[in-house]
Amino acid sequence: MSSPVRTPASAATAVPAPASPADAPPTEAELLAFARAAAADAELVASLPLDPEGRTWLRLEGPAGSEAWLISWPPGTGTGWHDHGGSRGAFAAAAGTLREASLAVRLPTEGWKTLELADGVDRARELTDGAGRAFGPHHVHEVLNPSDSEHAVSVHAYYPPLPLMRRYSRTGAVLRVEQVELPEDWG
Known part of the structure; x- marks a missing residue:
């Protein structure tokens, strides 16, 4: 990712979190509802600066202590194969098209x-x-903006907040652990 864009306080609370019982972690359905609601917030999506050279992002306040991000995807960019260190999550497209490959x-x-x-x-x-x-x-997957001309934008939410991410390479049927990233590695 390119340099992170820090969230202004007003943008961090632009999307209300779904209601949950006190101290209950958000469910996958609540994370998805949050991602969809944030993706539908045109003002929030428009606040994300787009960089033709690399991804940009804003940190959002997710439901019930979850970690959430608004992310831009320049044409042809992707994540490579990775997991979320044991966190469950959700993501929703806000603009453009994203292609996900995953392993069942x-x-x-x-x-x-x-x-x-x-x-x-x-x-x-x-x-x-x-x-x-x-x-x-x-969940192990890779996400890609397949367009050669249009940015894509998406919202992602994870609970618990990402403790680490494992990065993989894949050649045919062979999957190899290449790197383990910790939150302090993300800038």
Whole structure:
């Protein structure tokens, strides 16, 4: 990602969080409802500066202590394969199209560097304006803006806040752990 853009206090609270019982962590459905509501907030989305060279983002205040981000995706940019360190989450497209490739298999979280994936575990979907998806704590995916000319914008929410992210490389059916990133690595 390019340098983060810090959220002004007014933007951080622009989208109300769904109601939850006191001290209850947000459900995947609540994270998705938040991501969709934030993605539909035209003023919030317009507040995100777009950089043709790299992704930009604003930190948002998510529901019930969750971590949330408004992220821009210049044409052709993506995340590469990664997980969310055991957090569950959701994301929704606010503008443009995002393509997600994911694995329909629960990977072990520790003790491996290389795995050979079985046939039939690959899943793919496209998300456009307002479309979103929630995922559990073992989700491994990559997200890409497939456009060669248009920015995409999305909203992401995670609970608990991301403790780490594992980055993977993939060659055919072989998935390899390449890097473990901690929050302090994100700038």
